[in-house]
Amino acid sequence: MTPAFEKLQQQLKQLPGLGYRSAERIALHLLVEKPAQLTALVSALEAAARSVRRCERCGNLAEGDVCGICADERRDRSVVCVVEHVPDLVALERSGAYRGSYHVLHGKLSPIHGVGPDQLNLAALQARLAAGEVAELILALSNDVEGEATCHYLTEQLPPAQAVKVTRIGFGLPSGGGVLYADSVTLKSALDGRRSYS
Amino acid sequence: MRLRTLTLRHFRNVAFARLDFVGRRQFFVGQNGQGKTNLLEAAGYLTAARSFRTAESATLLMHDQTTAAVACTLEHARLGETQVTIKVHRHSKELWCDQTRVTRLADYLGKFPTVVFSSQDLQLVRGAPAGRRRWLDLTLAAMDGSYLQALQTYTRALAERNALLKKGGAVAAQLEAFERVLAPAAVELIARRISGLQSIGAGMAAGYQKLCDGTEPAALVYAPDFAQPDQEALLARWAAGRARDLALRSTHTGPHRDDFALKVSGQEAKDFGSEGQQRSVVLALRLAQAAWFHAKSGVRPVLLADDVLGELDPGRRRKFWATIDPESQVLATGTALPDAELGTWEIFRVKEGDFQPEASA
Numbered sequence: 157m158t159p160a161f162e163k164l165q166q167q168l169k170q171l172p173g174l175g176y177r178s179a180e181r182i183a184l185h186l187l188v189e190k191p192a193q194l195t196a197l198v199s200a201l202e203a204a205a206r207s208v209r210r211c212e213r214c215g216n217l218a219e220g221d222v223c224g225i226c227a228d229e230r231r232d233r234s235v236v237c238v239v240e241h242v243p244d245l246v247a248l249e250r251s252g253a254y255r256g257s258y259h260v261l262h263g264k265l266s267p268i269h270g271v272g273p274d275q276l277n278l279a280a281l282q283a284r285l286a287a288g289e290v291a292e293l294i295l296a297l298s299n300d301v302e303g304e305a306t307c308h309y310l311t312e313q314l315p316p317a318q319a320v321k322v323t324r325i326g327f328g329l330p331s332g333g334g335v336l337y338a339d340s341v342t343l344k345s346a347l348d349g350r351r352s353y354s
Numbered sequence: 355m356r357l358r359t360l361t362l363r364h365f366r367n368v369a370f371a372r373l374d375f376v377g378r379r380q381f382f383v384g385q386n387g388q389g390k391t392n393l394l395e396a397a398g399y400l401t402a403a404r405s406f407r408t409a410e411s412a413t414l415l416m417h418d419q420t421t422a423a424v425a426c427t428l429e430h431a432r433l434g435e436t437q438v439t440i441k442v443h444r445h446s447k448e449l450w451c452d453q454t455r456v457t458r459l460a461d462y463l464g465k466f467p468t469v470v471f472s473s474q475d476l477q478l479v480r481g482a483p484a485g486r487r488r489w490l491d492l493t494l495a496a497m498d499g500s501y502l503q504a505l506q507t508y509t510r511a512l513a514e515r516n517a518l519l520k521k522g523g524a525v526a527a528q529l530e531a532f533e534r535v536l537a538p539a540a541v542e543l544i545a546r547r548i549s550g551l552q553s554i555g556a557g558m559a560a561g562y563q564k565l566c567d568g569t570e571p572a573a574l575v576y577a578p579d580f581a582q583p584d585q586e587a588l589l590a591r592w593a594a595g596r597a598r599d600l601a602l603r604s605t606h607t608g609p610h611r612d613d614f615a616l617k618v619s620g621q622e623a624k625d626f627g628s629e630g631q632q633r634s635v636v637l638a639l640r641l642a643q644a645a646w647f648h649a650k651s652g653v654r655p656v657l658l659a660d661d662v663l664g665e666l667d668p669g670r671r672r673k674f675w676a677t678i679d680p681e682s683q684v685l686a687t688g689t690a691l692p693d694a695e696l697g698t699w700e701i702f703r704v705k706e707g708d709f710q711p712e713a714s715a
Binding site: 265266268272273300305339341344 | 458461510511513521525530531532534
């Protein structure tokens with residue numbers, strides 16, 4: 157292969173989810189098999205790089221100052237669901253079950269990996285809380301050590317004067333799933349998180 | 355539980371070996387460095403996919419190999435005839451139980467108990483607290499998935515807290531966030547250590563009486579860094595220690611600093627025990643571990659006696675064998691054949707990683 161081809165392949169290989177073979181396949185596809193797609197792809201990348209940025213309010217992807225969800229008047233702004241990453245938000249949106257707003261932290265506290273409060277999208281959340289528009293904060297961070305610690309940190313940082321209700325999403329059995337096939341750790345959190353039934 | 359076959363492939367110095375066991379007593383005899391302990395290590399690996407000799411998977415692989423495998427067919431009190439296969443790669447391992455891949459260690463733990471008796475066990479009495487903690491964690495986690503989960507959470511949160519302490523600066527709020535994750539895990543660890551050590555300690559005291567004709571009492575005493583399994587008390591302790599921890603750049607209080615003492619006649623065997631007392635205490639501790647495994651899981655552990663027979667005087671040796679549950683399978687090693695008075699054994703001659711069964715005498 158040529159040096160230019162190898163450089164392209166190297167760049168592709170660094171993308172998440174792509175190995176050496178996939179990178180080679182994509183490069184060949186774009187250069188040899190469907191060169192017409194190449195121009196469209198390059199211009200789409202350039203356009204997206206120019207216009208897509210973080211929503212000023214919630215950290216979601218946006219074109220313009222705020223994202224589609226923050227701009228939507230019908231969404232309930234008093235309920236804020238805090239997630240780690242944009243794909244988490246996308247998954248929750250796909251469920252169609254949620255009509256409140258979001259806040260994307262773009263990570264979780266992990267001193268081992270050099271992630272502290274300064275690396276997270278916290279200032280915008282503080283501003284929203286200080287503005288007094290938030291009645292409930294739903295913590296939808298993962299339930300590992302770092303996710304739990306980030307939840308504790310967020311709770312400690314709440315302005316004391318305001319009565320913000322803080323909730324944690326439930327962890328347990330998948331819907332439609334029986335007790336039989338659940339692993340022991342999931343069963344434990346399902347039992348810990350049980351609620352009164354009546 | 356009884357092993358019927360044990361197969362090793364590319365495991366340390368054993369290129370390939372398939373051993374068939376008929377009864378409950380197997381003896382491996384050979385010179386030092388031939389592979390006797392490697393075989394026991396492989397059998398012990400079944401319990402928790404952990405070696406009793408090393409924490410490094412890579413050292414288990416035969417030179418120039420990328421995968422080692424241990425497989426066995428066993429008779430099990432609850433599961434009937436079961437096949438277990440463990441493949442060890444350089445940085446990972448695969449567990450298979452009856453042709454099904456096991457993806458969660460917590461679901462596997464506790465099913466296939468083994469207990470090792472090794473000359474290195476003396477370090478449990480004489481050595482540093484870290485060795486005793488490792489034994490304690492492996493023993494309790496082998497029977498209790500919740501203990502393992504609490505231990506993993508605690509270890510991870512502790513590493514995060516220590517990373518913060520090394521970074522330094524104004525990190526009090528972040529420290530507190532990780533302390534709040536540490537606290538429930540720590541409470542779980544302390545509570546389970548108290549009850550586990552209580553049962554094992556009672557068994558050890560009784561075993562020591564049998565081994566030593568009841569001349570002097572032995573005891574196992576939990577020496578926790580902080581004895582109260584109470585979240586608020588622990589949180590207060592970590593909060594109070596922040597300045598010191600920041601100065602020393604690591605966490606100086608918590609269950610990761612726990613220890614336990616083995617005592618004979620009220621005195622620490624480490625400092626005051628004779629060589630014989632120390633050996634007997636360790637044997638009694640291992641016997642109690644075996645009894646506890648049996649009580650917890652309903653499965654008799656396989657006993658792996660690595661050259662311990664040779665180290666005991668004949669009187670103690672007899673009492674040791676009299677104390678062992680006769681229904682338990684024993685895999686033993688030695689440089690010489692066992693005394694005739696210890697019953698009949700299936701003998702295997704071990705030479706350079708090769709195992710030859712000897713026609714039954």
